[in-house]
Amino acid sequence: MQRSWTEADDSSATLLRVLSLILPTFNEAQNLPELLPKVQQALGSVPYEIIIVDDDSPDRTWEVAREMGKADPGIRVIRRVGRWGLSSAVIEGFLTATGDMFVVMDADGQHDPSIVTKLMQALEEGAGIAIGSRYVEGGGVVGEWDERRAMLSRIATRLAIRLCRVKVKDPMSGFFAIRRDVFEDALPRLNPKGFKILLDLLIHIRPHTRVWEIPFTFGVRAHGESKLSRRVQIEFIEYLYEAVLGRFLPLTFVQYCIVGAMGVAVHLAAYALMGWMLTGDLTPTPAQDSRAFLLAMLGGIEAAIVFNFILNNAWTFARARLRGWRAILGFLRFNAACAFGALASYSVTLFLFALGFGFVSVFVGALVGVIWNYTMNRVFTWRDR
Numbered sequence: 001m002q003r004s005w006t007e008a009d010d011s012s013a014t015l016l017r018v019l020s021l022i023l024p025t026f027n028e029a030q031n032l033p034e035l036l037p038k039v040q041q042a043l044g045s046v047p048y049e050i051i052i053v054d055d056d057s058p059d060r061t062w063e064v065a066r067e068m069g070k071a072d073p074g075i076r077v078i079r080r081v082g083r084w085g086l087s088s089a090v091i092e093g094f095l096t097a098t099g100d101m102f103v104v105m106d107a108d109g110q111h112d113p114s115i116v117t118k119l120m121q122a123l124e125e126g127a128g129i130a131i132g133s134r135y136v137e138g139g140g141v142v143g144e145w146d147e148r149r150a151m152l153s154r155i156a157t158r159l160a161i162r163l164c165r166v167k168v169k170d171p172m173s174g175f176f177a178i179r180r181d182v183f184e185d186a187l188p189r190l191n192p193k194g195f196k197i198l199l200d201l202l203i204h205i206r207p208h209t210r211v212w213e214i215p216f217t218f219g220v221r222a223h224g225e226s227k228l229s230r231r232v233q234i235e236f237i238e239y240l241y242e243a244v245l246g247r248f249l250p251l252t253f254v255q256y257c258i259v260g261a262m263g264v265a266v267h268l269a270a271y272a273l274m275g276w277m278l279t280g281d282l283t284p285t286p287a288q289d290s291r292a293f294l295l296a297m298l299g300g301i302e303a304a305i306v307f308n309f310i311l312n313n314a315w316t317f318a319r320a321r322l323r324g325w326r327a328i329l330g331f332l333r334f335n336a337a338c339a340f341g342a343l344a345s346y347s348v349t350l351f352l353f354a355l356g357f358g359f360v361s362v363f364v365g366a367l368v369g370v371i372w373n374y375t376m377n378r379v380f381t382w383r384d385r
């Protein structure tokens with residue numbers, strides 16, 4: 001990497017204007033060879049390192065990047081295996097960066113490399129963060145953003161500004177510069193989940209940090225596909241929840257309750273189906289046939305447990321997802337925790353009934369059961385602390 005040094009008055013050397021440019025990539029093998037020469041040209045004599053953070057792309061972007069790094073020692077590549085997500089990729093890039101100014105840029109050609117030096121200049125003039133902004137005067141979007149995509153972007157931007165109380169026009173931009181010290185100060189508070197690292201930084205920097213927006217025109221993706229999937233959109237809603245309400249009620253608890261509510265429907269459906277198979281009646285009662293009733297109830301409970309386990313493993317605790325034999329072990333733990341939860345719920349209900357609380361006892365018992373199940377499963381089944 002090229003570096004420039006300047007002698008300060010007291011003769012101690014100070015590192016000056018070294019740029020770490022972070023390029024997060026997923027399936028951008030076709031775009032990188034077109035983008036990198038443009039970036040190098042735009043940077044001119046600026047001392048730089050380029051850090052490509054690739055999430056083990058199936059199109060082997062990391063290999064293409066490494067090949068290009070052979071010709072330019074300023075290019076470094078992180079191939080992440082078993083970790084994914086745009087925000088966490090950018091944070092990982094920052095953590096390994098050696099420069100004192102960081103710039104993040106898409107690798108698909110939508111961000112104009114000639115803006116990079118403008119962003120750096122803003123930092124040199126006193127900004128803590130400089131944003132390549134589509135929504136300030138002079139900025140914009142070209143190309144084939146259809147009505148739906150443009151509307152989604154507008155809604156998401158407005159939601160973010162309102163709910164997270166950030167005072168910029170384009171908090172969702174993927175093109176920005178940040179000073180190392182500003183990043184390091186915010187680092188312990190960052191949420192690596194999701195797609196919108198700039199928004200997260202804006203939420204977690206000190207209030208006095210200066211944030212400037214530099215207009216730029218968001219271009220057209222050169223090759224390949226957008227990664228703005230449905231999953232990314234759901235993650236954005238989850239992210240907003242965590243940013244606004246997460247400290248009062250953990251997101252995983254809300255997800256656990258949503259799954260649990262769906263589990264009730266599965267429970268009833270399985271009970272009815274088994275009842276119908278055993279007695280020809282969709283709602284068997286103990287008075288009618290106590291054996292059939294017991295079997296239908298047990299079938300309903302176990303169906304709900306299987307359903308809840310699968311969904312919680314895929315969604316609620318996706319970060320700690322269990323696979324292979326661990327999933328089987330986890331399923332057994334989940335069963336045990338739920339059985340104890342049912343017992344706790346039952347005991348509390350009986351106790352409160354005995355104290356004369358009436359129907360409220362059932363409600364409190366159910367609440368105790370849910371909180372018990374959630375806590376035990378979070379800690380012992382998924383070990384998500």
Ligand SMILES: Nc1nc2c(ncn2[C@@H]2O[C@H](COP(=O)(O)OP(=O)(O)OP(=O)(O)O)[C@@H](O)[C@H]2O)c(=O)[nH]1
Binds near residue numbers: 027084085086105174
């Ligand atoms: N490392 C890493 N990079 C990602 C991930 N998702 C997206 N990227 C990269 O982040 C940049 C932005 O992603 P895009 O899919 O272009 O998102 P976008 O620009 O909002 O969407 P389009 O306008 O449709 O291109 C691109 O360089 C992607 O390759 C990810 O999960 N991990």
Ligand SMILES: [Mg+2]
Binds near residue numbers: 106108110221226
């Ligand atoms: Mg893009």
